[in-house]
Every structure is written in structure tokens, then in C-alpha cells.
Amino acid sequence: MTSSVGRSPGRVNLIGEHTDYNQGLCLPLTIPYATTVTATSREDDGVTVRSDTQDEPWTGTHATTGPGAAEGWATYAVGVLWALQEEGWHLPGVDLEVRSTVPMGAGLSSSAALECAVAVAVCGLTGRELTGDLRHQLVAACRRAESEVAGAPTGGLDQSAVLLSAPGAGLLIDFEDGSTRDVPLPWDEAGRTLLVVDTRVSHALTDGGYGARRQDCEAAAEALGLPSLRRATLRDVGGLDDPRLRARARHVVTENARVADAVAAVESGDWAALGELMIASHDSLRDDYEVSCAELDLVVATALDAGALGARMTGGGFGGSAIALVPAERAEAVRRAVDAAFAAAGFAAPRHLDAGPSGPAELLRSP
Numbered sequence: 001m002t003s004s005v006g007r008s009p010g011r012v013n014l015i016g017e018h019t020d021y022n023q024g025l026c027l028p029l030t031i032p033y034a035t036t037v038t039a040t041s042r043e044d045d046g047v048t049v050r051s052d053t054q055d056e057p058w059t060g061t062h063a064t065t066g067p068g069a070a071e072g073w074a075t076y077a078v079g080v081l082w083a084l085q086e087e088g089w090h091l092p093g094v095d096l097e098v099r100s101t102v103p104m105g106a107g108l109s110s111s112a113a114l115e116c117a118v119a120v121a122v123c124g125l126t127g128r129e130l131t132g133d134l135r136h137q138l139v140a141a142c143r144r145a146e147s148e149v150a151g152a153p154t155g156g157l158d159q160s161a162v163l164l165s166a167p168g169a170g171l172l173i174d175f176e177d178g179s180t181r182d183v184p185l186p187w188d189e190a191g192r193t194l195l196v197v198d199t200r201v202s203h204a205l206t207d208g209g210y211g212a213r214r215q216d217c218e219a220a221a222e223a224l225g226l227p228s229l230r231r232a233t234l235r236d237v238g239g240l241d242d243p244r245l246r247a248r249a250r251h252v253v254t255e256n257a258r259v260a261d262a263v264a265a266v267e268s269g270d271w272a273a274l275g276e277l278m279i280a281s282h283d284s285l286r287d288d289y290e291v292s293c294a295e296l297d298l299v300v301a302t303a304l305d306a307g308a309l310g311a312r313m314t315g316g317g318f319g320g321s322a323i324a325l326v327p328a329e330r331a332e333a334v335r336r337a338v339d340a341a342f343a344a345a346g347f348a349a350p351r352h353l354d355a356g357p358s359g360p361a362e363l364l365r366s367p
């Protein structure tokens, strides 16, 4: 019996929301919360998953880790074992022991952290070195696990962010050609901090709203005769008859432009400009894409009133977390203002978290 340990962070997305499945641009960063998985090989083909956040373990065999067979929270873990075997990997039976500090359902990619920590641990167990090429293969396998086994039709932002980011940097991802570029995020040195506020409104990407947005985008692209919305212009979008499709497509087109502008703002240290882009992104997600909620809007409005340079929801939406870029000396005041606003609105107390950037998924121990 041998064992290895993989660790993967969660992520926030600085900007570029609901663009990944439209072949667009996004700029996520890893956060200092992580999931650690210890994988121990077995003599038989049994598979078990235990987690410090779940009462009941998952038990099965390699034959029950695939689409339709696996169920419940552990699908994100065992789906990765299935996807890797689909890629031709030979795996022993395995016991997976999960520990996590990534809040679940908070829009911070707890599922991608689980998938990627399993994938990295399995690399260790099978004697593979975590090269750049292998990281790309793991992104693909974890995406398959999430869409085909867990049934969440997501776009790859999360797995790419946690597997491909460099320490201390955001990751500019272009989903049209799959290219990535590290974008150092030195806001700390410039006296700015990125705050993360978990609204405690739990979000799920398997419950229809996310998939419906995806379908709207596909319908809009089809109506325009384009393979995706990536190459659509605002003029094209203005010609769409259906007002809902027009609004969805307008979000995607303007959001891609905001990502490019945000990279330029970061690289020239123009934090005020970055803040304005974050605000515009939130407005677009709220009004055109309709994936915000009252709690997210309240975090954003309150943070801006209390001195944030910019704030926006992050991740898929319908709950989850918001981020705010604030002068470091205003951080406490912004947090207190958000707490007071939530109490006054009768919302459950939010949870305050730190942002990164931290670093990508790593193999902590191999046999």
C-alpha cells in the first residue's frame, strides 16, 4: 500500500464571468484556502472517499465511479478517477481522504479544488511528474468529471485557474485557443487589498439557472450565424430580435472587452480603472445576465459606499461570493459596513475571507 497527497486551492475570478463557455476571456486567481486529498492504494478495486466535511463516506468500486453510477457529493472526486481511466490510465483501488478549508457552495470552486486535489494525488500514486503538459491533461479530465459525472455543465474556468496559475499571479485565459498568460497582481505592494465576502446564499450549478444561461448564449450565437459569441460585435448583438438573448450576448461581448481592459489596468497599476471595470462587470451580470441576487448586490453597493475602488459578484452567481478591491486601510471599515448592512436587511451574517493570489495545485507527497 502506498499513498500520496495532493493539494488544490479554490479560486475567485477577478473579472470575465460567464465567458469561458463562450470561448471568451477571463482572469481568475487562486485563494489561500485549499482542499487536501490523501490517496492510498488498495489491493482490490474498491474505492472509498471520506471527507472532514461529510458525515458518511462514499464506497464503491472503479465500476461505479462513472456517469449514472456515482451519486452525491463524492461524484466530483470519483468522477476524476473515471475520467483518468477513460484517458487510458491504469489505477489501483484507492482510498481518498479529503480535508478542506474551501467553503462549499460559496462560489469559490470547492468542487474544482476537490477534483484537482484528487487528480494531483493520483498522479503521485501512479508515479507521474506534474509537468505543464500533465497539468493540461488534468484540466481536461477534471472538466469531464464535472460535466459528465457530476452533471454540472461548467466551462473550464475553475479547473484551469487552480491547476495552471503561477504563484502570486492571476491567470489570463483565452478559451478560444486555450492559451494562458500569467498576470502578476501586486495590489498589496500598492496598498490595496482584495476582500472576499461569502454571502452564505448557497449556489448550485446543477439546478438549471446556469445551464439556461449557457443555452441562451448558444441560441444567440446560432441566430448570428457564429460558432460562439467570441467573435460577435455589439453591432451584431443589437440586431438580435429576442430581448433576452440580446441582453445575454451584450454581457458576454462587453465582459470580454472588460477583461482585456482589466489586464491593461493591472499592468499599468491603474487600480481605479480596475475598480471601475469591476463595477461595470457587476452591473452587466445583474442587469443583462441576471445571475446576481439581493445579497450580492448589497455587498457591492455597501463596499463601494464604504470606500472600495470596485466590487462585483464572482463565480457563477445566484448566491456565492462577491469581491471588493479596497485601499488596505479601509478593509476593516468595508467589512464592518457589509456586516451592518446585512443585519439591517435581515440577511444572515456574511463570512469574510482573504483573497490571494496564492499558488496552484501541487503534489505535497508522493510514495
Ligand code: GLA
Pocket: 013, 016, 017, 018, 019, 020, 021, 154, 155, 156, 157, 158, 205, 315, 316, 317
Ligand atoms: C462557474 C463555472 C465556470 C464559469 C463561472 C462563471 O464557476 O464553474 O466554468 O462559467 O461559473 O464565470
